[in-house]
Amino acid sequence: xxxxxxxxxxxxxxxxxxxxxxxxxxxxxxxxxxxxxxxxxxxxxxxxxxxxxxxxxxxxxxxxxxxxxxxxxxxxxxxxxxxxxxxxxxxxxxxxxxxxxxxxxxxxxxxxxxxxxxxxxxxxxxxxxxxxxxxxxxxxxxxxxxxxxxxxxxxxxxxxxxxxxxxxxxxxxxxxxxxxxxxxxxxxxxxxxxxxxxxxxxxxxxxxxxxxxxxxxxxxxxxxxxxxxxxxxxxxxxxxxxxxxxxxxxxxxxxxxxxxxxxxxxxxxxxxxxxxxxxxxxxxxxxxxxxxxxxxxxxxxxxxxxxxxxxxxxxxxxxxxxxxxxxxxxxxxxxxxxxxxxxxxxxxxxxxxxxxxxxxxxxxxxxxxxxxxxxxxxxxxxxxxxxxxxxxxxxxxxxxxxxxxxxxxxxxxxxxxxxxxxxxxxxxxxxxxxxxxxxxxxxxxxxxxxxxxxxxxxxxxxxxxxxxxx
Amino acid sequence: xxxxxxxxxxxxxxxxxxxxxxxxxxxxxxxxxxxxxxxxxxxxxxxxxxxxxxxxxxxxxxxxxxxxxxxxxxxxxxxxxxxxxxxxxxxxxxxxxxxxxxxxxxxxxxxxxxxxxxxxxxxxxxxxxxxxxxxxxxxxxxxxxxxxxxxxxxxxxxxxxxxxxxxxxxxxxxxxxxxxxxxxxxxxxxxxxxxxxxxxxxxxxxxxxxxxxxxxxxxxxxxxxxxxxxxxxxxxxxxxxxxxxxxxxxxxxxxxxxxxxxxxxxxxxxxxxxxxxxxxxxxxxxxxxxx
Numbered sequence: 001x002x003x004x005x006x007x008x009x010x011x012x013x014x015x016x017x018x019x020x021x022x023x024x025x026x027x028x029x030x031x032x033x034x035x036x037x038x039x040x041x042x043x044x045x046x047x048x049x050x051x052x053x054x055x056x057x058x059x060x061x062x063x064x065x066x067x068x069x070x071x072x073x074x075x076x077x078x079x080x081x082x083x084x085x086x087x088x089x090x091x092x093x094x095x096x097x098x099x100x101x102x103x104x105x106x107x108x109x110x111x112x113x114x115x116x117x118x119x120x121x122x123x124x125x126x127x128x129x130x131x132x133x134x135x136x137x138x139x140x141x142x143x144x145x146x147x148x149x150x151x152x153x154x155x156x157x158x159x160x161x162x163x164x165x166x167x168x169x170x171x172x173x174x175x176x177x178x179x180x181x182x183x184x185x186x187x188x189x190x191x192x193x194x195x196x197x198x199x200x201x202x203x204x205x206x207x208x209x210x211x212x213x214x215x216x217x218x219x220x221x222x223x224x225x226x227x228x229x230x231x232x233x234x235x236x237x238x239x240x241x242x243x244x245x246x247x248x249x250x251x252x253x254x255x256x257x258x259x260x261x262x263x264x265x266x267x268x269x270x271x272x273x274x275x276x277x278x279x280x281x282x283x284x285x286x287x288x289x290x291x292x293x294x295x296x297x298x299x300x301x302x303x304x305x306x307x308x309x310x311x312x313x314x315x316x317x318x319x320x321x322x323x324x325x326x327x328x329x330x331x332x333x334x335x336x337x338x339x340x341x342x343x344x345x346x347x348x349x350x351x352x353x354x355x356x357x358x359x360x361x362x363x364x365x366x367x368x369x370x371x372x373x374x375x376x377x378x379x380x381x382x383x384x385x386x387x388x389x390x391x392x393x394x395x396x397x398x399x400x401x402x403x404x405x406x407x408x409x410x411x412x413x414x415x416x417x418x419x420x421x422x423x424x425x426x427x428x429x430x431x432x433x434x435x436x437x438x439x440x441x442x443x444x445x446x447x448x449x450x451x452x453x454x455x456x457x458x459x460x461x462x463x464x465x466x467x468x469x470x
Numbered sequence: 471x472x473x474x475x476x477x478x479x480x481x482x483x484x485x486x487x488x489x490x491x492x493x494x495x496x497x498x499x500x501x502x503x504x505x506x507x508x509x510x511x512x513x514x515x516x517x518x519x520x521x522x523x524x525x526x527x528x529x530x531x532x533x534x535x536x537x538x539x540x541x542x543x544x545x546x547x548x549x550x551x552x553x554x555x556x557x558x559x560x561x562x563x564x565x566x567x568x569x570x571x572x573x574x575x576x577x578x579x580x581x582x583x584x585x586x587x588x589x590x591x592x593x594x595x596x597x598x599x600x601x602x603x604x605x606x607x608x609x610x611x612x613x614x615x616x617x618x619x620x621x622x623x624x625x626x627x628x629x630x631x632x633x634x635x636x637x638x639x640x641x642x643x644x645x646x647x648x649x650x651x652x653x654x655x656x657x658x659x660x661x662x663x664x665x666x667x668x669x670x671x672x673x674x675x676x677x678x679x680x681x682x683x684x685x686x687x688x689x690x691x692x693x694x695x696x697x698x699x700x701x702x703x704x705x706x707x708x709x710x711x712x713x714x715x716x717x718x719x720x721x722x723x724x725x726x727x728x729x730x731x732x733x734x735x736x737x738x739x740x741x742x743x744x745x746x747x748x749x750x751x752x753x754x755x756x757x758x759x760x761x
Contacts (some may be wrong), residue, residue: 381616
């Protein structure tokens with residue numbers, strides 16, 4: 001029953017974060033990770049992979065128009081989309097495994113949200129200066145300087161966004177051809193639409209949403225606590241050593257006080273805008289920048305490093321109790337994830353190795369179910385689809401087993417024979433098939449269709465039914 | 471009716487509408503400004519909409535389908551006509567080649583054959599399925615078009631002729647046959663004997679000499695000495711295992727006494743020559759087509 005006349009606020013505006021520049025080991029790793037990951041993202045579509053004359057030579061390509069996905073030696077047809085599921089399961093398990101071992105290493109170093117935000121902050125700093133200058137500019141009234149600096153920042157952000165969206169479409173089109181089209185401003189509408197959409201999302205996510213994505217949007221940030229235990233690597237502040245914190249006068253002794261001089265360097269560099277000294281919190285993406293910031297300060301003070309460090313809750317407890325620290329990598333959790341990971345990977349590998357380049361699908365006529373011929377024999381009609389997933393034109397010999405005296409005939413253009421059904425490379429052959437046989441004893445007799453390519457390759461079977469009565 | 475009393479709610483400072491239900495009063499909260507703005511924009515938008523699209527019915531029936539005409543002249547009917555014209559234009563390339571090619575040429579051309587079958591299938595559903603069934607399996611009295619038993623021939627040209635002129639239709643060149651009613655010409659026991667003879671031969675056994683003689687005297691001229699029928703007359707094959715009506719002795723006897731005669735309309739004049747050709751290819755492809 002507080003002030004009822006105050007307007008209801010449905011949200012609180014979150015404060016903008018201005019991370020300060022930092023040098024150090026983990027910043028170094030982050031720069032390298034950014035260059036490598038962005039390099040992969042931008043260059044991967046230009047990798048070539050020879051698949052013969054009937055298939056594109058782009059190593060990684062999702063060809064929507066022709067309904068094919070290529071990943072180096074893997075080729076996926078639409079009905080094999082479960083491979084994609086497998087890849088996603090694999091990725092999820094790898095993430096869980098990495099998290100149980102190293103904590104939020106994905107969040108801190110490899111997540112696109114982190115990488116692009118890092119890049120955008122870098123642009124911000126190049127144009128507007130470091131944290132103090134940015135803060136000042138942000139709070140300053142509008143001036144010519146503020147206008148051009150803000151404008152330039154946003155133009156550069158949008159440019160990066162365009163490059164991001166521009167690279168994305170290469171994964172769905174032949175990259176060199178599309179690059180030429182883009183240079184000549186001659187791109188299809190669909191491509192343009194994707195570039196615009198991804199430019200917009202990159203601009204909004206990395207320019208404005210930033211830490212909000214990790215805090216409010218990302219499901220992984222929320223449920224990864226399920227993968228945490230006492231041996232999980234987290235960023236930890238050594239309270240025993242740090243407290244009681246406080247500013248240090250020049251001639252003050254370290255005796256009787258903590259090593260934390262309350263310089264707030266760790267807070268100022270944090271891209272998530274948190275204070276790690278308050279302990280482990282959900283917002284922490286474990287990027288390690290606060291470690292670098294604190295180490296630099298400790299070096300200046302000629303104190304040992306690691307006041308803030310990669311730590312585990314167990315180590316923290318051991319230190320407190322004065323016991324030797326140890327980290328157990330081999331835990332039920334890590335073992336389970338490793339086993340699942342290996343199992344799924346093996347399953348996928350088996351699936352890919354044993355993938356047949358021939359597939360047969362048969363649909364029996366339902367209207368009419370069967371036809372009686374003048375000599376009393378029974379005829380069934382079937383729609384036959386032969387999938388030739390190889391990259392060469394093939395002919396297939398069709399045989400049937402299971403119904404005595406069965407004669408097979410293919411209805412079609414020219415002189416198609418069941419001994420040599422032609423199917424082009426990387427495509428589906430569609431045939432009308434008639435099977436005629438003396439009336440079998442069973443009204444629904446099992447019949448097995450078998451196709452074998454004359455040119456060599458995988459043969460395959462299909463179990464069907466031959467109907468001769470209702 | 472009581473006069474509604476507007477009072478100010480003490481908690482929100484908003485007026486109430488004066489409506490009251492069991493002591494619960496309804497606030498008359500003003501609409502948010504953004505909502506009103508959107509509302510006004512919609513009104514302005516609708517004016518533009520009326521201008522561009524056909525919107526209002528007119529008493530005079532002016533314009534297409536009796537309504538105002540939009541600035542662009544767009545209607546759903548014009549859109550339909552446009553998309554139909556587009557389909558026809560796309561079809562025209564095949565249509566021309568299809569019309570200029572013989573059945574033999576079409577049968578060796580993958581695209582034209584597919585074009586013919588697709589058109590035939592759709593025309594069959596519209597015109598033929600009523601009697602012959604959607605799968606062409608027929609019914610007693612309506613021939614099954616999937617099997618290999620043809621009254622008038624199963625080659626492409628035969629089917630084409632049957633489709634064009636019909637069977638016992640009102641067309642001058644119709645296929646025509648009529649089996650006489652033997653009820654006035656033969657004794658009942660003679661008819662029974664012939665029916666027995668037919669059943670016996672059809673099932674592969676033999677019958678009496680007397681029955682054979684009766685058959686030879688009365689039936690063989692059309693159905694042939696071996697009961698294999700004669701397509702020139704549309705006389706059914708009596709020795710095979712397929713029956714237009716029924717193969718039971720009683721039904722056969724009834725057919726001899728007073729035959730039922732089916733009728734198929736002539737499609738020439740009702741369907742375009744091209745459609746009839748498509749239908750021919752489709753029926754021929756059902757499985758019984760003869761070369």
